[in-house]
Amino acid sequence: MTTLIGWKSREIAIKILNAFEKDKKLREHVEKFTVNLSPLDRAFIREIASGTVRYLRLLDFSLQRALKKNLKGQKPSVRNALRLIAYQLFFTGVPAYAAVNETVEAVKRLLGKKPAGFVNAASKKLLGFNYRREVERIPSYFERISTLYSFETWMVRRWARFYGKDEIEELLKSLNKVAPLCLRVNRIKVTPEKLFSLLESKGIEVERHPFIPDILRIKGRVPIESLPGYKEGYFYIQDPASFLAAYLLDPKPSELILDVGAAPGGKTTAIASITENRAKIVAVDVNKKRMELLKANCKKLGVKNVSFVLTDISKDRSFREKFRSSFDRILIDAPCSATGVIRRHPEGKWNKSIELIRHNQKVQRALLKSAYELLKPGGVLLFSVCSLEQEEGEENAKAALNFGYSPYEFSNLFEELKAGLKGNTLRVFPHRNNMDGFFYAIFRR
Template sequence: MTPGARVQSSIEILDLVIAAARGGGAAADTILARWFGAHRFAGSKDRRAIREHVYAAIRLCGEVPASGRAAMVAVAATDPAVAAGFDGSPYGPPPIGAGEAPATPGVAPAWLADALAASGIDAAAQAALLARAPLDIRINRLRGGDIAIDNAVPIGGLPDALRLPSDTNVEQLPAFALGAIEVQDAGSQFVALACAAMPGERVVDLCAGAGGKTLALAAAMANDGAILATDTDRTRLQRLLPRAERAGVTIAETRLLNPGREAELLEDWHSAADLVLVDAPCSGTGTWRRNPEARWRLTPDRLARLTATQARLLDLAATLVRPGGRLVHVVCSLLDAEGRDQAEAFLARHPEWRGGQLNLPVGTAHGLGIRLDPAHHDTDGFFVAMMTRP
């Protein structure tokens, strides 16, 4: 493909991404994969260049762009190679007009940037949310001891974490085939560490998804005890058991829940868990390095629905914790509405509960919990707090 054809292809893909963001459609990665599947003439170098163009545009534009072309025109203003692609060639886009308006650069929609600022995330820390994410893995001690991987760098504070070059094909590594490593951001590993799960405990991972934290908890428990991993998303939850089998985890059981009727299906765990982890659905502001278009999807109304869901799930989790047990609230968000304020509101609703002590080697104290963010800790953004039942 010519440089112009790559730019035009990027424009077409961005139009699809923008439409999906406005209408709640597929994620950008999925749209790219579908586009490449339908345009097999694009070689590996073409795909790499197009992907870079698309994500450069997504990261650059804080507000949802008017069009894919407007987004790429904004990229062209800072990238001469992209500007040269607007060449009017047969497969390229028409030249940029003298008065043509580019999309407006920015970190996030104005209301969201203001909410982050009000939560103590300054302009530099907001910009860091859109940097390229590293590739981190967790060593799975259930499948062996030390792992030797070329160019791997240990991550401070995490004895079982390594950072790899971003272009590493993890699934081709022998250690992956053996189940000895799992891809998991350092921040997520710190969150699992904060749970302080111990061998022999009974644990509920209430919003387990595909099970990344379930597997980390099982390893911390030395595969001794019981973990109930639940979710309302069948597709995501179905991925957990094959992952658990590969990782050698035998203490995890999955249970699909019906939204709004979770308590009925968890009656057998009432006041029975030593630990309940609530990694609730959230805005994902801490994961923009991996999903930058997520900030185009968030609205004040959606944020309000998410915080209501989080509060409901925390109240549900409280019924599962045994006397003396603990509840860990986690969101991959840096908005206080989902983190600090949510934990404080829980204690206000449950005055008999107490804030717990988190023993983490990194993080910034924030309200009742600890916050991690890319600018200060080189991890995805997280808020984690522990509450204990007397």
């Protein structure tokens, strides 16, 4: 496994950012460029590349103000080197000389002396630059906070309309924080108490979730593969909000349960854990590659009684005929804009649109409509999305009533979440609940 020197890690980060510019994807590029590196190098490169993407708008604003130049005319490696330097200076504890010198050296290796000299000279203007003071000069409130927290203005305006102007800055701050590492205990193999004790005995700093017994939080940064119980399948990496989708479904042993959009397996394996492998689960997904990941996760966690079906229930009439009125419970964790998980995927700030949200809404409604045929009379359906958009949440919950569903009550809702409850719907937020932003709606046929 390779360990890097300073300039090399910046060179890789620049290459990741160059790739991100082309397709607005981040995770795939981080994995591709860091796969053979040590955990320490991988973590550092992920931090500076992801952080640069997270604060992209603010960094570009600051560079333009400091340099009095537009970055668009620069070569991608120069542009992204300057962003990288600005991020390190503004948001990390990296010493200024290392942030500048190592990144300049990376540009020299990539492009030669002249571009490196330009980056070096330009970076000097960032030393001591007060971005907050410059942002305060922006006259429009929404432009100002969108720049400061680095979001698209259209996103910020609509979230303020949805959730209140008094709360918007707290929401933006929380979406910029790096999400904690949470483990969902696999009850098929271990109890929460035993896993907690195992982690503590190996010197891992761990804490219990304040009110969800199945969730443990790891303090600090630890390579996941090195955690005790990882190889044995004692846990699954899962945010509390994601686990809640399976938990709020309230699955029971001996029931036939459909999990729609099941891959890569967080909710399927959570249902199996909750029912201790005694429910029968049909896990459906449209993505073949992700379905293989789901199968591997089930095997690792000791999950049984799962049938894997590669299909789209909204287009597969034969599947609907085969399972008509069959399922006791259905979970639809629908494909969505994923604006509720931006703290985990900062590239999500820059690859969304109103058109995407409207497209998702059509897909989500088609799934809800099709699932009605599959649910037993008296059966329960839980719909969830990791989205902050009301088109994908509240508007779909209303539309579901036109498909024949009746509102139902959450039977096992934690007291600490009741402030987010509205009838048969629930919202959780990073700034209110310290978990990803999710919407849930529960229905009965």
